[in-house]
Amino acid sequence: MEDIVNFHTIHEYNVFNNNETLHPLVSIVDLDKAEPRRLRRLQYDFYTVFFKKIYCGDLRYGLNNYDYEEGTLIFLAPGQVIGENKDEYYQPQGIALVFHPDLLLGTALGKKMADYTFFSYAVNEALHLSEYERKTILDCFEKIQYELKRSIDKHTRQLIVSNIELFLNYCERFYDRQFITRENANKGILEKFETQLNNYFTSEKPYSIGLPSVAYFADALHLSSNYFGDLIKKETGKSAQEYIQNKIIEIAKDKVFGTQTSISEIAYELGFKYPQHFTRLFKQRVGYTPNEYRNLN
Known part of the structure; x- marks a missing residue:
């Protein structure tokens, strides 16, 4: 056959x-x-x-x-x-x-x-x-x-x-x-996504896998990337990629402001392969470089 x-x-x-x-x-x-x-x-x-x-x-x-x-x-x-x-x-x-x-x-x-x-x-x-x-x-x-x-x-x-x-x-x-x-079922998926996103950054996955991707979470939730992306967009008004980046910046702000860890090490902890990529994204989203933000606060 x-x-x-x-x-x-x-x-x-x-x-x-x-x-x-x-x-x-x-x-x-x-x-x-x-x-x-x-x-x-x-x-x-x-x-x-x-x-x-x-x-x-x-x-x-x-x-x-x-x-x-x-x-x-x-x-x-x-x-x-x-x-x-x-x-x-x-x-x-x-x-x-x-x-x-x-x-x-x-x-x-x-x-x-x-x-x-x-x-x-x-x-x-x-x-x-x-x-x-x-x-x-x-x-x-x-x-x-x-x-x-x-x-x-x-x-x-x-x-x-x-x-x-x-x-x-x-x-x-x-x-x-x-x-x-299917709003109730979708909210359950959103909650699972949020939990998995938080767990991702408290694990060794940023070091072993790198930055979390939309495909990674879609696969973890047994959904296609497009369906998952559309669901997140409908529920939050943001794309799944934006949602992930918001979480990265949220955690990054806490690390930059609340610790003395070097900016390079924070970048690696978040899954960035190159610290300058982290600095560029942080500046785009926050308006300051990580060092400027640390000194500002």
Whole structure:
């Protein structure tokens, strides 16, 4: 069995799922038409959005199951891998919106795709839709499918791309809603982050690892870096990197003012590889160099 099945083109993925190719760069794929198949690791060279429209519990693709009645969206950027290789068989169900990066070349959407950070979220950070949201998403899919079924003319590409952008903008709104409705769970993550951040600087990790990174804490909290970063931004109004830097400066101020430890040693204690980098950051954030701040106080 192949380790990873890679789909290079939209047509290959349509054939894999027994769907007709109406456009070489974009498709609304009816996964119900696919034959039952073995669990495999799958990779796509294009953007992929899975919409599970049934009462979940079978949201598999070799991954975790989910229990959400209204529907679920999973986003994959080109090059991402989903699933696992097993001898089990399953029946794919739902809809997939797939579109190749080449479709977006020269468009406004192509320039802002990096802003849709949910394409780098982990599968367990999927978007769970309400009934109203589900209808909105299906309406977007219908508009794209309508254009695909028409004869291609000079308006086709622009209208398809515009409807994909509309769909993604709705997804941004719905993710914002999800962050709010999961506020209690998010606060628990924020508290754990704060605890781990404090523990980091009372351990030997600054010496062994260096400065704490967003990726380090995201991994420790079992979240993708983008989801973690977006969650912290929604909860605090600051990026995760800003939040970490604020903690570094807070601890640095205490060390500079409250001890006679040399500035170089303080820099190393915080995880800086070079003391001058610490001095530069401190001056940027506080307005004084560490020595100036010590003398000022």
